[in-house]
Amino acid sequence: MNLRNIAIIAHVDHGKTTLVDKILHATKVFRDNQDTGDLIMDSNDLERERGITIFSKNAAVTYKDMKINVIDTPGHADFGGEVERVLKMADGVILLVDAFEGPMPQTRFVLQKALALGLKPIVVINKVDKPNCRPDEVHDAVFDLFFHLDATEEQLDFPTYYGSGKNGWFNDSLTEIDNINPLLDGIIKYVPPPHIHHGTLQMQITSLDYSSFLGRIAIGKVARGSIKESQQVALVQADGAVKKIRVKELYVFEGMGKKKVAEVHAGDLCAVVGIEDFNIGDTIADVENPEALPVISVDEPTMNMLFGINNSPFYGKDGKFVTSRHLRDRLMKETEKTWLCVLKKAKAEKVS
Numbered sequence: 001m002n003l004r005n006i007a008i009i010a011h012v013d014h015g016k017t018t019l020v021d022k023i024l025h026a027t028k029v030f031r032d033n034q035d036t037g038d039l040i041m042d043s044n045d046l047e048r049e050r051g052i053t054i055f056s057k058n059a060a061v062t063y064k065d066m067k068i069n070v071i072d073t074p075g076h077a078d079f080g081g082e083v084e085r086v087l088k089m090a091d092g093v094i095l096l097v098d099a100f101e102g103p104m105p106q107t108r109f110v111l112q113k114a115l116a117l118g119l120k121p122i123v124v125i126n127k128v129d130k131p132n133c134r135p136d137e138v139h140d141a142v143f144d145l146f147f148h149l150d151a152t153e154e155q156l157d158f159p160t161y162y163g164s165g166k167n168g169w170f171n172d173s174l175t176e177i178d179n180i181n182p183l184l185d186g187i188i189k190y191v192p193p194p195h196i197h198h199g200t201l202q203m204q205i206t207s208l209d210y211s212s213f214l215g216r217i218a219i220g221k222v223a224r225g226s227i228k229e230s231q232q233v234a235l236v237q238a239d240g241a242v243k244k245i246r247v248k249e250l251y252v253f254e255g256m257g258k259k260k261v262a263e264v265h266a267g268d269l270c271a272v273v274g275i276e277d278f279n280i281g282d283t284i285a286d287v288e289n290p291e292a293l294p295v296i297s298v299d300e301p302t303m304n305m306l307f308g309i310n311n312s313p314f315y316g317k318d319g320k321f322v323t324s325r326h327l328r329d330r331l332m333k334e335t336e337k338t339w340l341c342v343l344k345k346a347k348a349e350k351v352s
Contacts, residue, residue, distance in 0.1 A: 003267055004191045005221070007071040007087055009114060010096035011104035015126045018165040019096060020059065020072050025168075026180050027061035027068075029255040058219070058269060060253035063184045069253060069269050073110065083110050085206040085280060085296055089221040089269055092120040092191030095142070099125050099133035099162075102141045112149050121146075121158045122190055124183065128174060129164045135174065159190050194221075194267030200286035201225035201233065204293045205278055209271060214249070218272045218284070223293060225286065227270065228263045234290035235275060236283040242290050248274030 010016040059070045073086050087093070093114045097103055103111075114121065123142055125135050139160055146156050161183050163170030170183040202224040209217040227233065229250045235243045251258035251271040264270040272284065283292040 002066050003069070003193060004066060004187055005069045005071070005089060005091045005194060005267075005269065006094060006187055006191055007073050007090035007092075007114070007119075008094045008096060009073050009083075009107070009110040010126075011098070011101070011106045014096050014098045014101070014104075014107075015165040016096050017072060019094075019124070019126070020070060022165055022168050022170075022180050023061060023068075023070060023184070024059060024256070026184065027063050029059075029061055058253045059256055060269075061255070064188065066188050067268075068184075068187060084113055087114055087117055087119065088204065088206050088296060090114075090119055091194055092122065092187070094122050094124055094187075095158075096124045096126050097138055097142055098130075099128045099135045099138055100130050102134075102138040103145045108145060108149070111145065115146070115149050115151050115155055118152075120191055121151075121155055122183075122186055123158050123160045124170060125160065125162050126165050128162050129167060135162055159186055161186060196266045197224040199224045200289045200291070201227055201284065202286075202291060202293055203227060203270075203272075203284040204296070205280060205282050205284065206296070208278075208280065214273045216276060216278070217251075218275050218278050219269070220272075220284070221269050222264055222266045224266055226263055226265045227272065227284065229261075232287050234285045234287045235278060236285050236290050236292040238279065238281055238295050240292075243277070244287055245275055247272055 008016050008019060059072070061068050061070060069089075071086050071090055073083055093111075095107070095111055095114075097107065111121075123139070125138055125142075127133065128135050142160075143156070146158070159172065161170045161172055162174050163176075163180070163183070167176075168180065169177050170180040171177050172182050172186070201222075203220050203222045205218045205220045207219045209219055211217060227247060227250065229247060231247050233245060233247060235245050237243070249272075250261055250264060251273070252261050252264055253259075253269055253271075258271055261270075275284070281296045283290075285291055
């Protein structure tokens, strides 16, 4: 199948969205003279203000007759639910690491999710043009991270690319070139094609979009069978309820946008219009044989608390408890003393 689904994961500010920009430009998504600006995929105002990716976004490019679906994932643990959902659509991941900072906590968090799903990793060490960069040490640190996250032998045998997203080059060695073609060739070579299951339609909704013209749009990866425009399908919800609905319109990703199609086959990502009452994790299935895919499990929010031994300077010097009654009594005594002073002063002035 001439199709690859790749997700890009990295710590905040390691150059993930810049890499996506270079992929879009290298595959001629835009005209050579078109002014697109930087951080193309971070279209949300808050994302541009803070310089981070919050919402997952999809793009599709064509390179050497191969369609590559690129999924730009959030790089922060606070958006873990978004990360877990979108990784379900990928068959491989690009792990982007800064050549000076190396693997960071958020890198570990997202990589652990990807390895647990059995995704094939490609390591990209970015910003090798920075002063004091240490690409060889970072490569060893990445290998140690994979090992501690219980990566399989196949995952430990990851290909590595070096380069500078800002200057627009990536290579499988530290030799500077003028393009990112070696990385695109590596995606085709190392990322496996989607694994196709035979049977009737199954598509899990992993994210959503909204249009003021079309309403809510369900986005996901067709895991089995195919889905067609105007087809009657079943929506299997998390509580087991099954609703019969009809697909109004069907889109696949092309460039930075979507293209309307009549049918989408297993392995590809698509957007479905016409389903109103859906939730993330619901399954679009065959109306005659509605089989649900396993519900996506998302880590629950947690709060960490540390209880330590009291080692303050006042340890062991506990005093008496002060209550509101004590404060009231003390206030009355102070008030009484004040009035006595006033009376004594008035009496002395009268005598004189």
